[in-house]
Amino acid sequence: MFNIFKKRHTENTSSENKSKPTLRERLTKSREKIGDSLSSLLLGKKSIDDDLLEELETILISADIGLKTTDQVIESVRQKSSRKDLSDPSSLYNLVKEELLSIIVEDNEMSEINAKPFVIxxxxxxxxxxxxxxxxxxxxxxxxGKTVMLAAADTYRAAAVEQLKVWGERNDVPVVAQSTGSDAASVIFDAYDSAKAKGIDILIADTAGRLHTQKNLMQELEKIDRVIKKQDPQAPHETMLVVDGTAGQNALNQAIDFxxxxxxxxxxxxxxxxTAKGGVLFSISNELKLPIRFIGVGEGIDDLRVFNAKKFVDAIFN
Ligand SMILES: Nc1nc2c(ncn2[C@@H]2O[C@H](COP(=O)(O)OP(=O)(O)OP(=O)(O)O)[C@@H](O)[C@H]2O)c(=O)[nH]1
Ligand SMILES: [Mg+2]
Incomplete structure (x- = not known):
């Protein structure tokens, strides 16, 4: 059901996009930390040796790629450069780029399930x-071309419901909410009924922020899951984890824990x-083997991009 979504993004060259900053413009920090740092490292180097690989390791770690993924990349680069008998350090640039691209799990089609409403x-x-x-x-x-409904299941703060309503009003999208303190699962239950009755295509449920260590809050998510399954045993059709790219390796740890x-x-x-260094995207993808669906590159309404691994890597390597 999300093929249309994908198509729109690949085909959209309309005037709306002309003023839209390119991914390259938005990923400046990541490019500095990864692509540019690698270019500077290779400048004037005569051969690929252990010292060079050690410096490469430092670059990858300081770009938030994480120890585990960095080790993996270095090992693979070491093997490939000796196998292919690469003596020219400049070839290392493309080798690292290819290696990083190969560890990303990309899939923007979500689920094959043709549910209505499709619950996220x-x-x-x-x-x-x-x-x-x-x-x-x-x-x-x-x-x-999809109809959308939002469920305000962050019931802890009145401001959270208001924030979602503002987004709803901007897009003319209905928002189902209850009073502060009400049961999150019941908000989603009601929203599902309403979406079903109105023939809505996609229901997106917002939840309160929480840490994996907050047991009662994690139980709340389990309850939401249980309750929604009474309406559609396959729901939620997508459970999307949102992580903050600027949180570096904490973002990786959160993803592992959730x-x-x-x-x-x-x-x-x-x-x-x-200020995100971008490397966290590689470590999350590599360690969780879960698809990256979207990336946020700004606060504006058009600043969520369908994730495309090739475009991402091209944007951070000049
Ligand atoms: N620069 C930038 N800011 C973003 C992006 N995505 C979100 N923000 C900002 O991050 C802040 C927090 O965003 P929210 O959407 O409220 O985060 P949340 O996860 O709903 O937060 P809680 O409901 O408190 O758990 C806001 O100021 C957003 O504008 C992004 O891609 N780029
Ligand atoms: Mg929120």
Whole structure:
């Protein structure tokens, strides 16, 4: 059901896109930390030796790629460069680029399930960018010709419901909410009924930010899951974890922990436009083997991009 969505993004060359900053422009910091650092490293180097690989290792780690994934990349680069008998250090640039591209799990088609409503449950720690991403997603789906409804299941703060309503109003998307303090699962239950009755295509549920260590809050997510399954045993059709790209290796640890407790099916990484070094995307993808669906590259409504591994890597390697 998400093929249309994918198509829109590959075909969209309309005037709306002309003013839209390129991915390259938005990923400046990541490019500095990865592509540019690698170029400088290779400048004037005569051969690929252990010292060079050690310096490469430092670059990857300081770009947030993480120890485990860095080790893997270095090992593979070491083997390939000796096997192919690469003596020219400049060939290392493309080798590292290819290696990083190969570890990304990309899939923007979500599920094959043709459910109506298709339910997307959005989870993550406080401030990761869940609500903002939902607002942006709602617009994208609408532009792809889908009808969307939002469920305000972050019932802890009145401001959270208000924030979602603002996004709903901007896009003219209905938002189902209850009073502060009400049961999150019941909000989603009601929203599902309403979406079903109205023939809505996609229901996106916002949830309160939480840490994996907050047992009662994690139980709340389990309850949401249980309750929604009474309406559709296959729902939620997507459990999307949103992580903050600027959180570096903490983002990786959060993703690992959430994935242990919930059946996460896709990941969105936000705030890659800011000080994020970008490397965390590789380590999350490599260690969780879960698809990256979207990336957030700004606060505006058009700043959530369908993730494309090749475009991402091209943008951070000049
Ligand atoms: N620069 C930038 N800022 C972003 C991006 N995504 C979200 N933000 C900002 O991050 C802040 C937090 O976003 P929210 O969407 O409220 O985060 P949340 O996960 O819903 O937070 P809680 O509901 O408190 O758990 C807001 O100021 C957003 O504008 C992004 O891709 N880039
Ligand atoms: Mg929120």
């Amino acid at each position: 449950l959005v989870v993550g720690v406080n401030g990761a960018g869940k609500t903002t991403s939902i607002g942006k997603l709602a617009k994208s789906f609408q532009q792809a 994935n242990k407790l919930l059946n996460i099916t896709g990941i969105t990484i936000t705030k890659l436009d800011g």
